[in-house]
Each structure stands twice: as structure tokens, then as C-alpha cells.
Amino acid sequence: MTLGPVTSSTDLTTPAEEEASTVTDGKKIEGRSLGRIAWTRLKRDKVALTGGGIIIFLILVAIFAPVLNKLFGHPVNEFHQDKIDPNLGGIPPIGTWGGISTDFLLGVQPVTGRDLFSQIIYGAQTSLLIALLATLLAVMIGIVVGITAGFFGGWIDSLFSRFMDLILAFPLILFAIALISVLPPTYWYRVTVIVLIIGGFSWPYIGRIVRGQTLSLREREFVEAARSIGAGNFRIIFRELLPNLAAPILVYSTLIIPTNILFEAALSFLGVGVPSPTPSWGRLLSDAVNYYEYDPMYMVVPGTAIFITVLAFNLFGDGLRDALDPKSNR
Amino acid sequence: MASSTQTERTATRPATDNLLEVSGLEKHFPITRGAFVRRKVGAVHAVDGVDFSIRAGETLGVVGESGCGKSTTGRLVTRLLEPTGGKITFEGRDITHLSTGAMRDLRRDVQMIFQDPYSSLNPRHTVGTIVGAPLRVQKIPTPQGIKRAVQDLLELVGLNPEHYNRYPHEFSGGQRQRIGIARALALRPKLIVCDEPVSALDVSIQAQVVNLLDDLQRELNLTYMFIAHDLSVVKHISDRVAVMYLGKIVEIADRDALYATPFHPYTLALLSAVPVPDPARRDRAQRERVLLTGDVPSPIDPPSGCRFRTRCWKAQDKCAQEVPPLRELASGHRVACHFPVEEAERTPQGRMAAQQAAAEIPPDNTAEPAL
Ligand SMILES: Nc1ncnc2c1ncn2[C@@H]1O[C@H](COP(=O)(O)OP(=O)(O)OP(=O)(O)O)[C@@H](O)[C@H]1O
Ligand code: SF4
Ligand SMILES: [Mg+2]
Numbered sequence: 001m002t003l004g005p006v007t008s009s010t011d012l013t014t015p016a017e018e019e020a021s022t023v024t025d026g027k028k029i030e031g032r033s034l035g036r037i038a039w040t041r042l043k044r045d046k047v048a049l050t051g052g053g054i055i056i057f058l059i060l061v062a063i064f065a066p067v068l069n070k071l072f073g074h075p076v077n078e079f080h081q082d083k084i085d086p087n088l089g090g091i092p093p094i095g096t097w098g099g100i101s102t103d104f105l106l107g108v109q110p111v112t113g114r115d116l117f118s119q120i121i122y123g124a125q126t127s128l129l130i131a132l133l134a135t136l137l138a139v140m141i142g143i144v145v146g147i148t149a150g151f152f153g154g155w156i157d158s159l160f161s162r163f164m165d166l167i168l169a170f171p172l173i174l175f176a177i178a179l180i181s182v183l184p185p186t187y188w189y190r191v192t193v194i195v196l197i198i199g200g201f202s203w204p205y206i207g208r209i210v211r212g213q214t215l216s217l218r219e220r221e222f223v224e225a226a227r228s229i230g231a232g233n234f235r236i237i238f239r240e241l242l243p244n245l246a247a248p249i250l251v252y253s254t255l256i257i258p259t260n261i262l263f264e265a266a267l268s269f270l271g272v273g274v275p276s277p278t279p280s281w282g283r284l285l286s287d288a289v290n291y292y293e294y295d296p297m298y299m300v301v302p303g304t305a306i307f308i309t310v311l312a313f314n315l316f317g318d319g320l321r322d323a324l325d326p327k328s329n330r
Numbered sequence: 331m332a333s334s335t336q337t338e339r340t341a342t343r344p345a346t347d348n349l350l351e352v353s354g355l356e357k358h359f360p361i362t363r364g365a366f367v368r369r370k371v372g373a374v375h376a377v378d379g380v381d382f383s384i385r386a387g388e389t390l391g392v393v394g395e396s397g398c399g400k401s402t403t404g405r406l407v408t409r410l411l412e413p414t415g416g417k418i419t420f421e422g423r424d425i426t427h428l429s430t431g432a433m434r435d436l437r438r439d440v441q442m443i444f445q446d447p448y449s450s451l452n453p454r455h456t457v458g459t460i461v462g463a464p465l466r467v468q469k470i471p472t473p474q475g476i477k478r479a480v481q482d483l484l485e486l487v488g489l490n491p492e493h494y495n496r497y498p499h500e501f502s503g504g505q506r507q508r509i510g511i512a513r514a515l516a517l518r519p520k521l522i523v524c525d526e527p528v529s530a531l532d533v534s535i536q537a538q539v540v541n542l543l544d545d546l547q548r549e550l551n552l553t554y555m556f557i558a559h560d561l562s563v564v565k566h567i568s569d570r571v572a573v574m575y576l577g578k579i580v581e582i583a584d585r586d587a588l589y590a591t592p593f594h595p596y597t598l599a600l601l602s603a604v605p606v607p608d609p610a611r612r613d614r615a616q617r618e619r620v621l622l623t624g625d626v627p628s629p630i631d632p633p634s635g636c637r638f639r640t641r642c643w644k645a646q647d648k649c650a651q652e653v654p655p656l657r658e659l660a661s662g663h664r665v666a667c668h669f670p671v672e673e674a675e676r677t678p679q680g681r682m683a684a685q686q687a688a689a690e691i692p693p694d695n696t697a698e699p700a701l
Contacts, residue, residue: 033497034453155368221450225513228408229464230437232430243454 034324038247041323048319054312062125073118077277080113092294106301110291116298120305122279127309130194130274131260137199138260139206139253146210147237147245151218161211164204172201177272185275194267194274198260209252210245217241247324254317258310265306281306349386349421349521349553350407354379356415357402361630375629376402378577379416381656384521389547389554391564391585393600394574395626400557401445403574404523407555408442409433420521438468441519445526447506451498457484457509458494464516483512488542504535511542515550523555528563540567561600565589570662573597576637577629579656583663593659593670595642636668644669 042048061068074080084092092110095101106116149160176197183193217223218241226240267273268282276283281302288299358373377399384390392400405411407418409425418426425436444450451460461480465472472479481491487508498506507527514522524543528536544567546552558564564571565585572582573596581594592598624641627633636654639645646669654666 032500033456034499221444221446222452224405224410225442225444225450225510226452226463227410228437228442229513229517230434230467231463235467240452244452246454 034247038323042319045319045323048316048323051312051315051317051319054308055316058124058309058312059128061121062128065121065125068121069118073121074115076118076122076279077114080108080115082113084108084110084113092291097297107297109287110295110298116284116301119279119284120281120301123281123284123302123305124309126274126278126280127261127264127306130191130198130264131257133191133195134198134202134260134264135253135257137195138203138256139249141199141203142206143210143245143249145203146207147214147241149207150211150214151233151237151241153215153218157211160207164207167201167204170201172197173266173270176267177270180267180272187275187278190274194264198263202256202260202263205256206249206252209248213245213248214241217244251317251321251324254313254320258313258317261306261310261313347385348383348419350384350555351419352383352407352416353381354416355381355403355406355413355418357399357406357411358414372630375577375632377406378629378632380574380577380579382572382579382582384553384555386520386553387547387551388569389556389567391561391568391571392555392557392574393561393564393571394559396559397626397629398574399577399629400559400574401525404442404525404555404557407521408440408523409436410442434468438517439520441514441517441522443507443510443514443522443524443527446530447503447510448530450510451506453498456495456497457489457501460498460509461512461516464513468517470517479516480512483516484509486515486546487512502535503531504539507531507539508542511539511546515546518550519552521553521555523557525557526559527556529559536563543567561589573600576626576632578637578666580638580667581663581665582656583660583665587660587663591660591663591673591676593663593665594638594667595644595671596638598671598676636666644671 069076095107097107101107106120108114108116109119145160145164149157176194179197180190180193183189223236223240226236231239264273265280265282265285268280269286271283271286273282274280284302285299285306288295288302292299355377356379357377358375360370361372361374362368363371380399380403382390392403394400402411406413409418409428413426416426417424420436420440425432428436455463458477458480461483462476464470465476465479477494481494484491484493489505489508489512493501498509501509507530510527527543528539531539540563543554543556547554547567554567556564556567561571561573568585570582570584571588572579573588573594574580575596581588581592581597588597589601592601627637627640633640633650635651636642636645636649639649642649648668652668654668656664656666658664659670
């Protein structure tokens with residue numbers, strides 16, 4: 001994929017304009033940057049916009065979780081055993097759809113009767129916080145390593161490329177389980193370690209893309225032109241290369257966020273995610289496995305939350321890629 | 331007029347006469363294998379012993395087929411590449427190997443216009459940023475502000491100064507090349523290496539850009555090294571022309587002398603490949619063509635002796651054994667050939683005869699005489 005550079009290899013303007021170049025045309029002369037053009041394209045992509053809308057909605061939900069919970073929910077760890085059917089062994093909630101009612105918007109947890117709505121919105125907080133922090137870390141390491149490898153080439157490139165291969169071949173889940181299970185289960189401790197693990201192992205995806213793009217950008221004549229006016233490596237990397245790398249970095253960051261969300265959910269599912277009682281979609285899902293015969297809704301609700309979130313990021317990321325890739329049709 | 335050797339000139343003439351002097355210039359790109367421990371397994375002889383000089387205010391045209399090392403020579407002269415051998419002197423100063431600091435100063439005097447107007451402008455920068463970059467990087471004082479300086483430059487190259495905030499993709503190929511020219515002019519250089527500045531442009535626009543460069547040369551007292559891959563493009567703008575083949579200069583002469591009486595078989599072949607615009611004359615020109623058959627040999631393992639021998643219709647044993655030196659055959663007209671083209675051969679009949687003569691003493695190599 002070539003992002004950014006050549007808009008098209010054919011001239012959009014006719015040769016006749018060549019002569020007219022010194023004539024001021026009536027309308028205001030304002031440059032249309034590639035970013036603006038991409039935005040115009042993105043605005044026409046309904047699917048991507050829907051994805052983007054859902055992402056914004058989820059982020060707002062996560063930020064305003066306490067407020068939303070006050071308005072529509074119940075305290076996270078408040079037991080409502082009156083919502084549990086005592087005739088069925090005190091396990092499933094009263095009602096057909098897992099106890100969904102105007103009072104409990106997404107039903108209640110089996111046995112304890114805790115409000116699922118509050119679990120889901122606080123779970124969104126956990127999920128997005130960890131996924132976004134991990135992605136940020138991955139992007140930062142990926143950019144530094146990718147640019148260094150691609151720009152300097154030679155043995156530096158060989159070294160970093162092999163290192164990235166090594167990390168991608170690492171049995172990550174096993175390592176994560178082993179490491180996290182021996183660490184103390186306090187909230188920030190776990191969050192930090194999980195972010196470090198997810199970010200520390202997903203950066204090669206960004207690193208490889210950045211390296212590849214840098215390798216091809218480095219050969220373009222504008223880099224040589226920058227050198228010929230006396231620009232040093234620092235200026236070439238920051239002023240010439242990075243602006244051209246922004247688009248692919250943005251796209252691939254958006255696309256590894258859902259992977260990281262799934263990873264966090266998987267860790268929680270396996271019992272090595274954020275510690276209870278902090279709500280987490282993955283842990284809800286793993287808890288639901290115990291009750292799926294009595295209360296299938298308990299599994300459907302967090303499952304849907306994960307599904308929608310991952311799908312939204314993927315749709316938006318794909319749309320972003322199409323909008324930023326000049327080779328796709330306008 | 332140039333005397334017989336370059337070294338003599340340097341010694342006897344003031345340095346201001348020749349703005350640039352190049353002798354024995356070499357660039358071999360190593361070919362390496364292995365990921366960590368890189369072994370050198372060979373080298374691309376991109377430029378292999380080139381001598382020429384450019385006087386202040388003149389234009390030296392450099393012509394040759396694709397891959398013969400024209401761009402590499404240009405990049406060596408602008409010091410974008412480090413030579414592997416030889417010497418480059420600019421204004422009497424040795425610039426073959428420079429420190430980073432000294433290189434920065436050299437950049438002000440020697441600039442380059444690039445071959446591809448699509449890849450030579452950063453698509454993420456506005457025209458203002460691109461043309462203003464040299465001023466910013468070199469910290470050139472601009473009394474009326476950078477924007478004004480850039481707009482003056484845009485006007486100088488025939489662009490609308492109000493297009494300051496536009497992006498490269500909003501311009502046509504010819505306009506983009508003008509932006510590249512404005513950037514090269516920003517530092518008021520003395521020497522500009524124009525690397526095939528019009529090859530990527532429509533024929534209708536080529537003349538406009540060449541004329542612009544011509545006008546700028548007169549206005550700003552510039553010196554050009556003008557690279558092109560056919561002789562027709564450099565004909566109007568050059569004072570002298572050098573013909574390159576596989577990393578070497580095979581012929582260098584004043585423009586008129588080179589076009590009227592080429593001495594090197596390769597130059598003759600190139601000249602007869604120049605398209606003739608007038609249809610009435612085109613037929614005759616077609617018949618008189620010296621056709622270049624076969625491919626250019628690989629610069630990794632160039633032929634022994636004369637590099638052109640695998641495609642030369644005059645090739646003989648001597649050509650495979652001895653490297654022809656660049657000899658002065660007429661005043662200021664230097665040719666690297668053992669058997670230079672004779673007057674009689676400048677007609678098709680003459681060439682035929684020469685070819686037959688060559689065929690009677692077949693060279694001991696795979697060379698196939700071609701007409
Ligand atoms: N950085 C490099 N590394 C290895 N080989 C190179 C490099 N740059 C150029 N070459 C080789 O050197 C030779 C001369 O290349 P150069 O670009 O100077 O040719 P050119 O005459 O400018 O051709 P063109 O008309 O296609 O621009 C070619 O065989 C090319 O493959
Ligand atoms: S005659 Fe011999 S030396 Fe001259 S160009 Fe032909 S091959 Fe080379
Ligand atoms: Mg070239």
C-alpha cells in the first residue's frame with residue numbers, strides 16, 4: 001500500500017493551464033491538502049462514518065460512565081437478590097430476557113442480581129482505557145523502531161527486522177498468563193502490566209508498516225532534494241518523512257485497537273485481566289459460561305458489546321484506509 | 331579553448347575560468363550479500379573515470395542512454411553521493427570529500443533540479459513550504475519575510491505567486507517542474523545540475539521549461555550541467571556537449587562541432603536517432619539511420635577495452651584489448667575511440683563500406699557489427 005504520495009500519475013490540469021498559471025483566477029486560491037481530500041472522501045463513506053459514530057459513542061459512554069450510571073443504572077456492586085428467581089435454585093434472574101426491564105436496562109447478573117448495565121458501561125471504560133494506552137505505546141515504539149530501521153537501513157535494519165520477527169513469533173498468551181498470575185492483583189498494577197504486555201508485543205505490526213513505508217519514501221526524490229538544500233537527518237525524518245507516514249500510522253493504529261480490545265478481553269476471560277471487582281467484558285463473558293444454560297442473555301450482552309466495539313473500529317479503520325489511499329477511486 | 335589536458339589548465343589558468351573541474355571521477359556501488367555480515371560480491375561501475383570541466387556561465391549538456399551513469403555523475407557533482415575515486419574541484423576548491431559543515435555551505439552554490447516532478451516535491455507540503463525550505467534550512471535572511479521571498483521566486487519561474495498555499499498535486503507536470511526550479515534558485519546558486527528536467531514532461535511543455543531555464547541562465551548568470559538522454563533536447567541550451575556510455579565519457583566537444591562532425595561511432599548513432607520534425611526530410615533521415623542494436627552491457631561487468639565494442643560497427647581486435655583514451659582530435663574536441671568516424675563515413679554509403687571493412691577483420695569477441 002502506498003499511502004499519501006502520488007495523487008495520480010496523470011495530470012489533472014491540462015497543458016493549457018501551463019500558460020495561464022500567472023493569470024489570477026477569480027476564486028480564492030486555497031490549497032487543498034491531501035488530508036482535506038481524504039476527509040471529503042471519508043464523509044461520503046456511510047459505513048465508515050457509522051463505525052466512527054459508534055466509536056465516539058463508546059468513548060463518551062466510557063468517559064461519562066459514572067453520570068450515566070447515576071441516571072440509568074444501579075451501583076456496580078449492589079446486590080439485587082430480589083431479581084433472582086428463588087424457584088430455580090436462586091440462579092437465573094426473574095423474567096425471560098435475563099431480567100431486562102425499564103429498571104435494569106440490560107438485565108441482571110445471575111445469582112447476585114447485580115446490574116448488568118453498570119457492568120457494561122464500566123467495562124467499556126476498562127476495555128477502551130487498556131486498548132488505547134496499549135495502542136499508544138505500540139505506536140510510539142513502532143514509529144521509532146520502524147523509522148530507524150527503514151531510514152538507516154543496513155545492519156540496523158537487519159537487526160530490528162529480526163527482532164520484530166522474534167516478537168511476533170513469541171507465544172504471547174502463555175507469557176502473559178505466566179507473568180500476570182505471579183504479580184499482585186491490584187488494579188493499577190495489573191492495568192500497567194497489561195498495557196505494557198499488549199503494547200510491548202503489538203508494536204511490531206506498526207513497526208513493520210512504518211519500516212516498509214520509510215524504505216520506499218527514502219528513495220523518493222524529495223528526500224534527496226531536502227539533502228541537496230542542506231537538510232540533516234533530523235529535519236528529513238521529522239519534516240519530510242513523518243508527514244507522509246501519518247496516514248498509514250493512523251490507519252494501522254485504528255486497526256490494531258480492536259485486536260488489543262480482544263486481547264484484553266481474552267486475558268480477563270482467562271482470569272489474568274483487571275482484578276475483580278473492576279468490571280470487565282472479558283470477565284463477564286467467562287462468568288457467563290457457568291450459567292449459559294439458565295441465563296443465555298448474560299452471555300449475549302457482553303459478547304455483543306465486544307462484537308460491536310471491535311466491528312466499529314475495523315469498519316472505521318478500513319474506511320480511513322480507503323479515504324487516505326490515493327490509489328482507491330475517488 | 332581547452333588545452334590538451336585538464337591538469338595543465340588548472341595549473342596555468344585562474345581558477346575562476348573553470349567553475350567546476352572533474353577528473354578521474356568514479357562511483358562504484360558495492361553489491362553485497364548476507365543479512366548481518368555483508369560480503370562484497372561485486373560492484374556496479376556506475377561512473378568509471380570521468381573527466382570534464384564546466385566554465386562559469388556556460389551549459390554543459392550530458393547525454394547518454396538510460397543507466398549510463400548521468401544521474402550518478404550529477405549526484406557526485408552536487409555531492410549527494412560520495413565518490414569512490416577521482417577528484418572534484420569547485421571554484422578551485424577540492425570538494426571531493428567534505429565535512430558535514432563544509433557541505434552545507436557548498437549547497438548554497440551547487441543546486442540540483444530533479445528528473446521526476448512527481449516524486450521530487452513532498453506531497454504533504456505546500457508550494458510555499460517547499461520553495462521556502464532552502465531559505466529556512468540555510469537561515470538566509472529575508473528582509474521582507476520568507477513569504478515575500480518565495481512569491482518573488484514563484485514569479486521568477488512564471489508561476490502565480492498567489493498559489494503559495496497550494497499543494498503539489500494541484501499542479502501539472504510542467505508547473506511542478508517550475509516549482510522544483512524555484513526551489514533550486516532560492517539559494518542563488520552558481521551551478522545547477524539539471525537532471526533530465528524535461529524528460530517526464532509532454533513534448534509541448536518541454537520547450538517552455540527549457541526556454542525558462544535559458545532565460546534564467548542569462549538573467550541570473552547561472553552555470554548548468556544539463557543532463558538528457560537524447561541529443562535533441564540539449565541542442566538548444568548547451569554550449570558544449572558530453573556523450574556518456576556505460577560510465578565513461580566517449581566524446582566531448584563544442585555543441586556545433588559535436589553535431590556537425592561527430593567522431594565517436596556512438597555519437598553518430600545517437601545523432602542519427604534524433605527525430606526529424608519535418609516529414610519531407612524524415613524519410614531520408616530514416617534511411618540514413620545508424621541503428622543501435624542490442625542492449626547496453628551490464629555496468630557490473632563492463633566489456634574489456636572499449637565499452638562500446640559490443641555494439642560498434644567499426645569494432646576491431648584492438649578495441650577489445652586496449653581502452654581508448656580520451657584524445658583531443660580537434661581543438662576542444664575530445665574523443666575516446668581507436669578508429670574515429672571519418673568524413674566519408676558520415677554518409678550511409680561510407681558507413682556500409684566501413685562496416686564491410688570491419689567485418690573482414692572480425693574481432694575476437696561476441697561483438698556483432700550492426701548497421
Ligand atoms: N544507489 C545505487 N546503488 C546501486 N546501483 C546504483 C545506484 N544508483 C544507480 N545505480 C546504478 O548505476 C547505474 C547508473 O545509474 P544512473 O541513475 O546514474 O543512470 P542514468 O544515466 O541517470 O539513467 P536514467 O537515464 O535512467 O536516469 C545504473 O546501472 C544503476 O542501476
Ligand atoms: S571503433 Fe573501437 S574504440 Fe571506437 S567506438 Fe568502436 S569499438 Fe570503440
Ligand atoms: Mg537519471
